[in-house]
Amino acid sequence: MKKKIAKKIAFLDRDGVINKCAPEHEYITSISDFVFNESVFSVLQRLKEDGYEFIVVTNQRGISRKKLTVETLSKIHSHMTKVLKSHGINLLGILYCPHAVNSCDCRKPKDGLLRQAVTKYDINIEHSIIISDSTHDVSMGEAFGLKQSILVNKNKPKEALTKYQQDKIRIAFIKYGGMSNGGTEKMLQIIAANLDKNKFKVDYYYCDSSTYKGSNSIHLNTDSHRLHYMEKSGVNLIKFSVEAKDLTSPFHNWIDTNFWEVFNEENYDIVQTGRSGHKEFPFNKIRNVPIVDIIALSAGSDNQYNISKVMHICKWSADIWTKSGGDKSRVSIISLPIEVENKPYNDLRITFALEDKFIYGMHQRPSNDIFSEIPLLAYKSIESKDTAFVILGGGAKYKEQAKSLGLKNIYFLPATGDSSVIFEFLSTLNVYSHGRKDGEVNSQAMAEAMYFGLPIVSHTSKVNNGHIECIGDAGKVVITVEEYANELKRLQLDKQYLATKQEVAKKRFQENYELSGQMKIIENIYKSVIKDPFPFPWRRRLYALHWTQNIRIWMKWVYLKSKYYLLGRV
Ligand SMILES: [Mg+2]
Numbered sequence: 087m088k089k090k091i092a093k094k095i096a097f098l099d100r101d102g103v104i105n106k107c108a109p110e111h112e113y114i115t116s117i118s119d120f121v122f123n124e125s126v127f128s129v130l131q132r133l134k135e136d137g138y139e140f141i142v143v144t145n146q147r148g149i150s151r152k153k154l155t156v157e158t159l160s161k162i163h164s165h166m167t168k169v170l171k172s173h174g175i176n177l178l179g180i181l182y183c184p185h186a187v188n189s190c191d192c193r194k195p196k197d198g199l200l201r202q203a204v205t206k207y208d209i210n211i212e213h214s215i216i217i218s219d220s221t222h223d224v225s226m227g228e229a230f231g232l233k234q235s236i237l238v239n240k241n242k243p244k245e246a247l248t249k250y251q252q253d254k255i256r257i258a259f260i261k262y263g264g265m266s267n268g269g270t271e272k273m274l275q276i277i278a279a280n281l282d283k284n285k286f287k288v289d290y291y292y293c294d295s296s297t298y299k300g301s302n303s304i305h306l307n308t309d310s311h312r313l314h315y316m317e318k319s320g321v322n323l324i325k326f327s328v329e330a331k332d333l334t335s336p337f338h339n340w341i342d343t344n345f346w347e348v349f350n351e352e353n354y355d356i357v358q359t360g361r362s363g364h365k366e367f368p369f370n371k372i373r374n375v376p377i378v379d380i381i382a383l384s385a386g387s388d389n390q391y392n393i394s395k396v397m398h399i400c401k402w403s404a405d406i407w408t409k410s411g412g413d414k415s416r417v418s419i420i421s422l423p424i425e426v427e428n429k430p431y432n433d434l435r436i437t438f439a440l441e442d443k444f445i446y447g448m449h450q451r452p453s454n455d456i457f458s459e460i461p462l463l464a465y466k467s468i469e470s471k472d473t474a475f476v477i478l479g480g481g482a483k484y485k486e487q488a489k490s491l492g493l494k495n496i497y498f499l500p501a502t503g504d505s506s507v508i509f510e511f512l513s514t515l516n517v518y519s520h521g522r523k524d525g526e527v528n529s530q531a532m533a534e535a536m537y538f539g540l541p542i543v544s545h546t547s548k549v550n551n552g553h554i555e556c557i558g559d560a561g562k563v564v565i566t567v568e569e570y571a572n573e574l575k576r577l578q579l580d581k582q583y584l585a586t587k588q589e590v591a592k593k594r595f596q597e598n599y600e601l602s603g604q605m606k607i608i609e610n611i612y613k614s615v616i617k618d619p620f621p622f623p624w625r626r627r628l629y630a631l632h633w634t635q636n637i638r639i640w641m642k643w644v645y646l647k648s649k650y651y652l653l654g655r656v
């Protein structure tokens with residue numbers, strides 16, 4: 087545990103790194119002698135981004151030789167500290183050796199200053215580095231077991247960055263049933279697969295679907311396409327087993343799992359989850375690594391102290407979560423990173439002989455519990471020989487409804503997880519006519535429709551209404567069947583209106599969903615977690631008190647005290 091809190095330090099030689107060296111055999115004896123190496127600021131800012139804190143370690147023999155006083159040195163150092171601070175760099179400490187050659191343990195290349203630092207601060211040696219223009223300092227750093235000892239030429243601190251070996255951020259994705267084709271799972275897979283592997287070491291923990299205790303429903307199982315997608319992504323896949331997931335227990339414990347045999351939190355800098363919000367196994371047992379949540383459903387909130395950031399896929403979702411007790415300061419709004427291979431897709435109009443039709447449509451997973459009657463009811467009132475409606479997937483209720491409404495130009499395609507079929511379907515449509523009983527939080531299907539420049543018509547729901555925000559000006563979210571029908575009609579007849587909406591849809595895709603833009607946002611969130619892992623460090627320290635151990639210490643103390651008093655009185 088101690089190792090995790092310990093700071094990683096960049097030890098800095100002073101003269102020749104931070105400031106220009108004095109001429110040979112001379113000393114920096116006043117503030118006016120102290121001239122910064124301009125490039126040092128950007129070097130330190132870069133290291134700061136990676137979570138380093140700074141300690142200056144410098145030989146100042148000039149003091150023993152009476153060239154300057156301790157007071158003058160401290161003035162120079164206040165000046166140095168102030169200027170660095172104005173560039174956003176805070177020094178954790180300045181350690182110097184004032185002694186003459188061969189008269190102490192702290193004059194570099196002896197390691198006394200490093201040992202002082204370790205005594206004074208909680209330092210993680212193996213993750214710390216030193217930057218110096220002296221080969222002696224570099225040997226000292228190497229012998230001391232620092233991660234890296236970087237030699238730069240005199241007054242050229244910038245060279246440090248080309249030699250600097252960045253730490254890879256070690257991140258563990260953990261999701262029950264994580265290799266399925268579900269929305270949350272796919273999002274985690276896409277993030278894991280697209281993280282820059284030069285900067286991140288990515289492990290992905292998943293299991294096949296197992297039975298639930300307390301429910302008959304079953305989680306989507308591992309999907310071979312998704313597994314294949316992940317296998318070629320440079321992510322290290324780690325499979326664990328779970329006999330059952332216990333929905334009757336407050337934390338939804340996993341029964342008979344080998345998870346703790348394959349996972350050790352000590353090996354990670356970040357744990358990434360995808361979950362519904364409430365306190366949940368196994369994350370309630372992971373206590374020392376910062377956790378980043380993706381909340382895809384709103385089923386409560388969890389403010390465990392090591393939950394560092396809580397990603398929401400729209401603002402609406404964040405608001406609901408905050409209202410349920412979630413800590414607002416941890417919220418990060420992201421969207422969905424969407425992968426669409428940029429290539430021409432077949433238009434299915436020819437296949438269906440729909441060349442001259444204005445086509446509405448949507449795709450949905452084949453389950454009746456999300457069926458919405460609105461889209462086809464609305465379409466019924468505007469159907470003509472110039473229009474058609476195509477549904478890919480969707481529950482059986484859509485077919486029944488189409489039949490009972492007596493729709494003529496309606497087509498059904500079988501459900502599929504194959505993206506290229508979905509993209510062919512989307513490039514065939516003119517308007518994405520969305521309907522879903524429980525609404526959406528954010529929607530990959532809608533985002534993909536926007537990629538193809540489709541305006542989206544949808545309706546509000548009694549459950550989720552994140553789609554209002556996601557669609558924005560790229561379409562319209564209405565309440566009634568009549569309004570829905572009017573919008574379908576307007577998009578068909580008003581060419582200018584249609585063209586405007588198409589442009590907005592494409593633009594919204596680029597801004598809110600395009601893969602590289604979204605990945606940049608997510609990588610920056612991870613970097614900020616590395617920099618500032620725990621939102622409430624004091625709460626964490628409270629937990630870190632090993633209370634059982636403390637009780638033993640207290641009991642011993644009381645025992646010794648009482649013995650002392652008893653003996654004293656005897
Ligand atoms: Mg030097």
Ligand SMILES: [Zn+2]
Nearest residue numbers: 183190192193
């Ligand atoms: Zn010394």
